[in-house]
Amino acid sequence: MPNAWKRDKPTRLLSPKFLFLLFSSTLILIFLFLSSRPSNPNPNPNYFPLSNRLSFHAISPFDCYNSPQAHPVVASTVEGVRYPFLFSLSDFGTLPDKPHKNIVRILKGKPFRKPDISVTVQDILEKAKAQGRDGFFVDVGANVGMATFAASAMGFPVLAFEPIFENLQKICEGIYFNRVANLVTLLEAAASDRLGNVTVHKLVGRLDNSAISATGAKLAFKSNEEVAVQVRTVPLDEVIPESEPVLLLKIDVQGWEYHVLKGATKLLSRKGSQAPYLIYEEDERLLEASNSTSKEIRDFLSSVGYNDCTKHDTDAHCTKKDV
Numbered sequence: 477m478p479n480a481w482k483r484d485k486p487t488r489l490l491s492p493k494f495l496f497l498l499f500s501s502t503l504i505l506i507f508l509f510l511s512s513r514p515s516n517p518n519p520n521p522n523y524f525p526l527s528n529r530l531s532f533h534a535i536s537p538f539d540c541y542n543s544p545q546a547h548p549v550v551a552s553t554v555e556g557v558r559y560p561f562l563f564s565l566s567d568f569g570t571l572p573d574k575p576h577k578n579i580v581r582i583l584k585g586k587p588f589r590k591p592d593i594s595v596t597v598q599d600i601l602e603k604a605k606a607q608g609r610d611g612f613f614v615d616v617g618a619n620v621g622m623a624t625f626a627a628s629a630m631g632f633p634v635l636a637f638e639p640i641f642e643n644l645q646k647i648c649e650g651i652y653f654n655r656v657a658n659l660v661t662l663l664e665a666a667a668s669d670r671l672g673n674v675t676v677h678k679l680v681g682r683l684d685n686s687a688i689s690a691t692g693a694k695l696a697f698k699s700n701e702e703v704a705v706q707v708r709t710v711p712l713d714e715v716i717p718e719s720e721p722v723l724l725l726k727i728d729v730q731g732w733e734y735h736v737l738k739g740a741t742k743l744l745s746r747k748g749s750q751a752p753y754l755i756y757e758e759d760e761r762l763l764e765a766s767n768s769t770s771k772e773i774r775d776f777l778s779s780v781g782y783n784d785c786t787k788h789d790t791d792a793h794c795t796k797k798d799v
Contacts (some may be wrong), residue, residue: 479781526538526612526633527661534671538662540648540669550579551653554586554622561625562653566646594626597724597790601630601752603724612720613710614752616667616736617728620646621660628656632723635715639666639676639707640686666729668709669738676703686730711739718742722752731762734773744780748798754782758792 522733527537551564569576578588601613612633615624620643624636634656638644644664651660666674677684680701716722722743727736733756736746752754756769770792774785778793785794 478653483521485617491494498610503796523707524659525661526635528659529717529720530635530715530716531717534667535663535710538644538648538664539633540651540657540662544647546642546645550582550647551647552578553587554590554594556590557629558598559626559629561594561629562619563588563625564646564653566620566642574739589662591622593623593726593728596755597623597626597726598630600686600724600755601627603634604753605630608680609721609723609749611752614716614722615785616712616726617730618647618662619643621650623726624660625650625654625656627724628654628659630657635658636702637659637664637665637667637678637710638662639664640678648678661714663710665708665710666732667727667739668732668735669711669714669735670709671711671714672709673706674709675704677704679703694748704742711740712736713793716740716743718746721750725752725754727754727756729757731768733757733761733763733765734776737773737776744777747781748796751781751796754794755791756794757790758787 489761502742513584522783529642546566549564550568551562553560553562565576565578568579581588593749597613612635613624613627615621615634615636618624618636618638623637624634624647627634636647638647641664646661647660647662651657651662668674676686711726725740725743729731729736737756744754746752758773758774760770761772763769773792777783781796782794784797787793
């Protein structure tokens, strides 16, 4: 392969010049982005932060300001979204042989590639906004915040669940870069069907990704090595009061979706348009690795009134119709 990176060939990717170009490009892009954004995406003077409206008897929000800062930080804007935002990389690729594609894009003066979920979230919330509907977005399995910041860039409050510390650091960076501390409430936990703890498997070399099933982790991320860590679990119904409107619930937890949904029975049992638009990953291999199936999930959703579900690649989109 004439264009392949050769491990036995000397490279200057980690030379002082490379590092200077990388981090100076990052800083310039961040400065330009921050200079062009309003200081408060939600200008409503009567707005009360979401953290003041949720229930935290089971768990307290993650404290970004007292969390150790990860470094180095490589962040940039995202291409092709109606409401632009920044997020920072947690995976730099294999340096120096094969840097992450978004690092290469920064050096070429290009924004990060847009994640599909960011476009999907903004499209759904745009429709809700046009209908005059109010509420917040729940991001379960927030990873580094690509869906969280897509929503908060529009001025929507976000409740984000993420159990992996490395990801929490990146979300905290994004909260600062995007100036959305008043919009994003972050919980260091895995959403589930009961309060307690569960073992999560983080991938060696890809500590930004994880799965509760060790088999699921290997299936999802094609790695043979993982690190087991204990994380807290909390049901959505323990945190979200029945009086608070939820517009969109997104779940991407590598096969643990059934347990998350069971822990949100009250939320999902809301009537008609008061129930959230639901997006969840429906990958049969990952579900089986966590001892559940897509049929089990669909049967449960039908029992709480979600009878209109369509498949979009590996995701399922479910809604309720007003009676």
